[in-house]
Amino acid sequence: METMAAGESHERTELSDLLVSRMDELDLSYRRLEELCLDPESGASSPAAEPLWRRSTLENLAKRRRIKTPDLPQLRALAAGLQLPLDQVRAAAGAQFLGIDTVWSADGKVRALVAGFREMDSEDQEKVLALMRSRRRMRQGD
Template identity: 60%
Template sequence: MAPETPQERTELADLVAARIADLGLSYRRLADLCVDPEALTEEEARPWARSTLENLIKGRRITAPTLPMLRALAAGLQLHLGQIQEAAGAQFLGIDSVWSQDGQARALVIGFREMSPEDQAKVLALIEEKTQLRRD
């Protein structure tokens, strides 16, 4: 992959950049903090290179991160794994998380952002209907 080609979506990059700013981290320090808590070896525990993090944040194309990479990133950024997975799914797979109004139900929808407003409303109505059925 050409590292100079920008990603079409930037959800994970934006989340990482914002959190780096909040925590006052450098790329190198973040790479040091990104340790997969489930890794079995030291080599597997540190899956992020400084340059890969920099490429991600600067919008250069990188390979989609693996689950161990996402766990390590969540640890380094002090965020819940779900937040990292949601952003990565959106950026790398085009999967949008669509939540019910009460935040109790979520649907993973491919291409939700590209849907017409009418189709988006239908998806939201389905989620709300299922949420209401669970309450009854």
């Protein structure tokens, strides 16, 4: 994955924004969040467990500087540290780092991951939503 130069800013900032707002809500410092960023699936309870995020990386992310795209264990660790559902953190990371938008159906029961949904014109967005409605009707018929 691409590593971004320090000081450069992202076009999209979903994960950065989520990080900043949640740190504020929980009154967390970068140092404390670093301590909490343990992957719950790789033995976070072990005394030898190492945080998967460093203070400097968290600070760079919060300040919308470019960082290396986080992997799944890092996203799990960040979700644990921020006390958020993994899906919420993963959606924000997908949007910021990969340009993948999470689009939900009106009833909130069908989710689609769509590259560049925000940049689509309204007609193409409606086609995606119609496909999701169609998928929802198909599932109800099962």
